[in-house]
Amino acid sequence: MxxxxxxxxxxxxxxxxxxxxxxxxxxxxxxxxxxxxxxxxxxxxxxxxxxxxxxxxxxxxxxxxxxxxxxxxxxxKNIRIRRFRVEDLVLQKAFQNKTKPADGNLAPKWEGPYLIESKAGKGAYRLMNMEGDMLPRAWNAFHLKKYFC
Structure with a gap:
């Protein structure tokens, strides 16, 4: 005190x-x-x-x-805001519940590519896979990174 x-x-x-x-x-x-x-x-x-x-x-x-x-x-000062445009290709972070347990540390960290279909809010995007199917929910830009082909 x-x-x-x-x-x-x-x-x-x-x-x-x-x-x-x-x-x-x-x-x-x-x-x-x-x-x-x-x-x-x-x-x-x-x-x-x-x-x-x-x-x-x-x-x-x-x-x-x-x-x-x-x-x-x-x-x-160390925060880097990720911004994407509609129709950019991005990779989505692969979460543990979607990877194969047998892969262990060799499991892929990113999956995709996905196409950004639209903005869903501040820093969130709706994604579409390459076959044209929409992903069920919006994704935060923190879990995405630009795909360079």
């Missing part, structure tokens, strides 16, 4: 209560943080901290959004 978080730079306790937490051992064994404080000025400082806690929370919300955008950017 007293460790500052990366996203906000503040402790959860300070964001809720507007002041840093003092652990019991700091009360028993005086340290600079607890011995310098005067009870009278401490109360005044706590009231002032409570007045500014909303401002502190707003600053930390902004910092958290910036941190999240930075993390998302680092994640998304």
């Amino acid at each position: 007293t460790t500052p978080k990366n996203a906000t730079g503040q402790t959860p306790f300070s964001l809720v209560f507007g002041a840093e937490a003092i652990i019991p051992t700091e009360m028993v064994y005086p340290i600079a943080k607890t011995s310098i404080r005067d009870p009278q000025t401490n109360d005044e400082n706590l009231v002032q901290d409570l007045d500014t806690v909303e401002e502190l929370r707003d600053q930390e919300r902004f910092r958290m959004v910036t941190y999240q955008q930075k993390i998302a950017g680092a994640y998304n």
Whole structure:
């Protein structure tokens, strides 16, 4: 609870209560943080901290959004979006339930080629085999790759 978080730079306790937490051992064994404080000025400082806690929370919300955008950017920089056009030839990823168990590691990783018949949504395509039969469902572009003949 007293460790500052990366996203906000503040402790959860300070964001809720507007002041840093003092652990019991700091009360028993005086340290600079607890011995310098005067009870009278401490109360005044706590009231002032409570007045500014909303401002502190707003600053930390902004910092958290910036941190999240930075993390998302680092994640998304390696993402390669696959886009295909209608009538492109593609290979479809071969899943375990469609391969022969006897093939083991030598089973084909891709099957096809298939013809893209139409777009089915954002990043999804309807496929047709070379005989002209439609596949029963749409396929995500993640499970397809371009076929070069």
